[in-house]
Amino acid sequence: AQRVTQPEKLLSVFKGAPVELKCNYSYSGSPELFWYVQYSRQRLQLLLRHISRESIKGFTADLNKGETSFHLKKPFAQEEDSAMYYCAPLYNNAGNMLTFGGGTRLMVKP
Amino acid sequence: GAVVSQHPSWVICKSGTSVKIECRSLDFQATTMFWYRQFPKQSLMLMATSNEGSKATYEQGVEKDKFLINHASLTLSTLTVTSAHPEDSSFYICSAPPGTGMNTEAFFGQGTRLTVV
Numbered sequence: 001a002q003r004v005t006q007p008e009k010l011l012s013v014f015k016g017a018p019v020e021l022k023c024n025y026s027y028s029g030s031p032e033l034f035w036y037v038q039y040s041r042q043r044l045q046l047l048l049r050h051i052s053r054e055s056i057k058g059f060t061a062d063l064n065k066g067e068t069s070f071h072l073k074k075p076f077a078q079e080e081d082s083a084m085y086y087c088a089p090l091y092n093n094a095g096n097m098l099t100f101g102g103g104t105r106l107m108v109k110p
Numbered sequence: 111g112a113v114v115s116q117h118p119s120w121v122i123c124k125s126g127t128s129v130k131i132e133c134r135s136l137d138f139q140a141t142t143m144f145w146y147r148q149f150p151k152q153s154l155m156l157m158a159t160s161n162e163g164s165k166a167t168y169e170q171g172v173e174k175d176k177f178l179i180n181h182a183s184l185t186l187s188t189l190t191v192t193s194a195h196p197e198d199s200s201f202y203i204c205s206a207p208p209g210t211g212m213n214t215e216a217f218f219g220q221g222t223r224l225t226v227v
Contacts, residue, residue, distance in 0.1 A: 097156070102152070
């Protein structure tokens with residue numbers, strides 16, 4: 001079965017501190033990898049995708065195929081980063097269905 | 111980006127009644143829509159996949175007769191919660207799946223909060 005593990009349910013940091021949200025996925029072919037974010041009272045939205053190698057709102061995510069990890073990082077957290085973050089591999093053999101991790105709630109304290 | 115509109119945003123209904131939730135893709139066609147359920151402070155749980163022109167595919171443990179899904183057109187999918195019970199109270203979210211290649215962003219509805227009293 002395809003699995004996504006986000007080991008931390010809650011991550012609390014102070015403003016300006018570095019933050020890393022962990023994600024490990026089970027290997028099944030070569031999934032595309034995404035991070036989605038859900039801000040309070042807003043819909044789920046794409047934060048970044050591995051294939052684009054982009055940096056959005058200061059966040060980056062490095063794919064480590066050896067460790068099957070796709071951790072999300074930001075060097076200096078901001079209060080507005082407080083949200084739920086979901087790691088989501090896209091397995092093409094699953095009919096283009098995203099598989100969501102359990103989510104990590106990031107709280108950035110002033 | 112593409113927009114997925116979900117209606118209603120919230121609904122309160124009495125036990126035993128049925129509630130219909132609509133999910134529309136406003137500026138693109140979606141042959142497939144995914145329906146999720148999200149409990150407070152938990153992740154999204156896939157309930158079913160709706161397919162235009164054919165029967166929906168339900169995940170294990172999801173009652174087909176309880177959660178009726180109809181994909182009436184390439185822009186509309188509906189989820190009907192029949193004979194609702196308080197335990198059906200939850201946040202329901204629909205999503206149009208990503209395509210392939212670079213343009214693989216999934217688009218989500220704003221969600222429907224259902225409260226059964």
